[in-house]
Amino acid sequence: MRFINLMKSRFFHSPFRLIHDVTYRCNCKCKICERWKKSLDYKNELTTEEIFEMLNNAKKAGIIMYAAQGGEPLLRKDLPQLLQYAKKLNFVTTVITNGFYLKERFYEILPFIDYLFVSIDSNDELHDEMRGLKGLREKAIEGIRLCKNSKTKITINSVISNLNLDKVEGLVELSEELEIPIIFQPMGVYKGYNENLKPTQPELKKTFSKIIELKKAGYKISNSYYYLQYIVRNKSYACHAPKCFTYVKPNGNIESCCFIIDKVWGNVKEKKFKEIFESKEFKEFYKKMENCNKCSVYAVIETSLAYSLHPRYLFENIFTSNFFKA
Ligand SMILES: C[S@@+](CC[C@H](N)C(=O)[O-])C[C@H]1O[C@@H](n2cnc3c(N)ncnc32)[C@H](O)[C@@H]1O
Ligand code: SF4
Numbered sequence: 001m002r003f004i005n006l007m008k009s010r011f012f013h014s015p016f017r018l019i020h021d022v023t024y025r026c027n028c029k030c031k032i033c034e035r036w037k038k039s040l041d042y043k044n045e046l047t048t049e050e051i052f053e054m055l056n057n058a059k060k061a062g063i064i065m066y067a068a069q070g071g072e073p074l075l076r077k078d079l080p081q082l083l084q085y086a087k088k089l090n091f092v093t094t095v096i097t098n099g100f101y102l103k104e105r106f107y108e109i110l111p112f113i114d115y116l117f118v119s120i121d122s123n124d125e126l127h128d129e130m131r132g133l134k135g136l137r138e139k140a141i142e143g144i145r146l147c148k149n150s151k152t153k154i155t156i157n158s159v160i161s162n163l164n165l166d167k168v169e170g171l172v173e174l175s176e177e178l179e180i181p182i183i184f185q186p187m188g189v190y191k192g193y194n195e196n197l198k199p200t201q202p203e204l205k206k207t208f209s210k211i212i213e214l215k216k217a218g219y220k221i222s223n224s225y226y227y228l229q230y231i232v233r234n235k236s237y238a239c240h241a242p243k244c245f246t247y248v249k250p251n252g253n254i255e256s257c258c259f260i261i262d263k264v265w266g267n268v269k270e271k272k273f274k275e276i277f278e279s280k281e282f283k284e285f286y287k288k289m290e291n292c293n294k295c296s297v298y299a300v301i302e303t304s305l306a307y308s309l310h311p312r313y314l315f316e317n318i319f320t321s322n323f324f325k326a
């Protein structure tokens, strides 16, 4: 699926994945993330109908994947309807959640989710401490267990800051125990927020080298070796993410990149994706961004490597069949 989508993006230069912050409301106060501080903006959130319309437009613009995140997406009461609508339009759907409300809501949303990512940053009490919510880790794990016997593919998403550098072994043990894969990525810095939590390059090198060893030992770590080595060596890459992904904020603003760059193309209430993707300004922007290299987000780097048909990356992923996953 990812291969076909990437090739479409490559030839038509048009994003195939819509990443939607359905809300900025959040029940956590994570040290690495400042979105919970924007919770008060909730009055400007798109309505259910406006999101349906956005999905119709996304479909017309050639987008085929819909990822709901936030804030905490499970705080949106209409999440099942949004996902059901996306499935009706044949989108491949993803949800990224902190997992606190999975136990209560899994049965409503699971039938409409292809890929579910649950964020767990440490398999002990540090997780709740880092996220400012008591009982979160236990509830997330309980939620994962309830979701497991379904067609939805579940993955643990772990972000490495300098708070959890020594927690990767515990995390891979958890993935082993739950029999689901895990993804690691280094923390990015949101415009200076908690910059002091960003690991140094030597710290990242040590931790990601450990992750490589654990992957070699057979743990279900979904990152490619190539990505892990990129982090270890702090190498540069050509970023193709703006050609592949488009981001919509809770108020409907359309952005191009991950959380680091503020580039607003308009609002879904008045602008069509197709109009943006076909504009000269968009094409100039994505060309310029090839040299950006500002983030080390898993999806950004792995997609960029695949997009550029990097021979070593293709070789590794074709043989591990990662490349054909969404
Ligand atoms: C912004 S959250 C939204 C979804 C949900 N609230 C959650 O925590 O899973 C999406 C993902 O971004 C990760 N994240 C948060 N802050 C980050 C940062 N500074 N750098 C990289 N990833 C981050 C979270 O751990 C989570 O896996
Ligand atoms: S990482 Fe997720 S759970 Fe934590 S504050 Fe950000 S949006 Fe909320």
Ligand code: SF4
Pocket (backbone or CB within 6 Å): 239, 240, 241, 242, 256, 257, 258, 260, 261, 289, 290, 292, 293, 294, 295, 300
């Ligand atoms: S590296 Fe730069 S262009 Fe690429 S997704 Fe990150 S901020 Fe955007």
